[in-house]
Amino acid sequence: MAASMRLLVRRVLRLSHRNINVAAAGGSGRSGCCSGSSSCRCFSDATGDRSTHFGFETVPETEKAKRVYKVFENVAQKYDVMNDAMSLGIHRVWKDMLLHAMHPQPGVRLLDVAGGTGDIAFRFLEYVQSQQERQKRRAARSTQTPSWQDISTNYSTEDKDGPQESKAVVCDINKEMLKVGKQKADSMGVSAGLSWVVGDAEELPFDDDQFDIYTIAFGIRNVTHIDQALQEALRVLKPGGRFMCLEFSKVTNPVLARLYDTYSFQMIPVLGEVIAGDWKSYQYLVESIRKFPDQEEFKGMIEDAGFYCVHYHNLTGGVVALHSGFKL
């Protein structure tokens, strides 16, 4: 209850800020136009919204969500193939490292936001299942000769002890991505303990204190209001719950940074055009990475939202950073 009140107060404050901005800006600094040009004639949006970045472009905040939706709608079918091609398969290692850091035990509830095609959720279920098998083996070793009582209880709880105990909820704003994820689940034969929910990271369709772990992998940089998404994460986590975020970040080593930039801007849009037939979406992708705050700044944002023990860990020299925080 207190959390929702706080949310309401913040929203009212934000709205009042926006009105002040519009009044002050007048006719000049209104909605955006294509950046990087000298002769740009712009007719501004009637409502005079604040602007934000869409890659290197400046767009009204209201427009960013729509354009991001369009991008992911276009790339959904080739999303996984492109991830493998662009990262040369390394994204699998990053996601595996997220799971190892998470180390989920059976019985834990996961919310994977911006989970789209389900990579994290599938890994989570697999990990939990292998943990369960390990526990069973350990239990079996210790009770070599079970009593009839134990055998009968084992039979009755066999189904319940399965993946149903651990639930993974995949939440994404984009229906196309969820569709692709569901198809993958069907083809892999995974269905137990997995739900697919359409929802906005800035306004999650879940009650307070629901989940043990909240993950968002390569999704938070596409959110228009990152602070709102962080607050929602805090809200839906149980006390003691963990927030984990995988996201592209700043490369510290200057030589590596130069190589990474060249690769990003020269190669990735070309791959997007050749494999997915979509240059612009992948141009947006590499630009949006540059616009996202760096490791320390993001850590500060997570702390501001109310998380404790916030740490980050650089992967692949800072190309990706794994941030983690706890709700206490």
Added chain:
Amino acid sequence: MLCGLYANDVIDSHNLPTAVCVHQLHSSPGFTDSCYDGLYPGHIQTTPIQKALLAVGSGVAALQNPYRHDMVAVLGETTGHLALINLRDRMKNDPEGYTILTERPRIRLSTLDLSRMASLPDGSFGREYLRFLEDNHVTPDSRADVKFVDNEELAYVMQRYREVHDLLHTLLGMPTNMLGEVAVKWFEAAQTGLPMCALGAVLGPLRLNSSRLQSLFTSLGPWALQNGRRSRCILSIFYERRWEQNLEDLRQELNIEPPPVILSAANKRST
């Protein structure tokens, strides 16, 4: 610093890139519709490295999957700079071609008056073109837009070449099955000199069976090459104003002999 990485250095001095941005009051539908960077709607600025990568990548993709028409298009755009300049100059030197370059007609279903064309007599260019579209189940709207040509006029020449392709099928009397397409490619390679046409002309026959290969090498091929070389520039013809003209007359005017072998569209199933 980062913006410099994709600054374009292949810009014609007469065509400085200016971004035209008309932001509608309601939400803009796509990336290119109302607000475009570059020299024309759909233009994407690319560095020479990107063009080279695109040429290689699209070539590989087109070879693996010949139905990826967008890849064939990209290959043509990234490798055809010199040929496009040559074509543009030929058009400029021809009075009708010069008119086309200034008026910039586009062949789209929306610009064609199909009912009027259907009422034209048999043997007229317009009627035969319509028959070709129906028999082969194609539409003139399936041509991809030009993206990677860094000159506005050359981009139009490329677009015109794509849109004239179907008309060429009608002029040459070739259906859209593999053999017909290869014959048209041989003609186009001889006419335009575009590397993509040459590549298609060389690799296309690999997918033909032996009887069709024989037909290609003995009669169709030499005919296509000869006529490609001697014909008037096919891009310089204002087709949109010649629908009523008799097809045979048009062929004579362009210096194209009628095909030595009559191929029917029924051959479309088997290659």
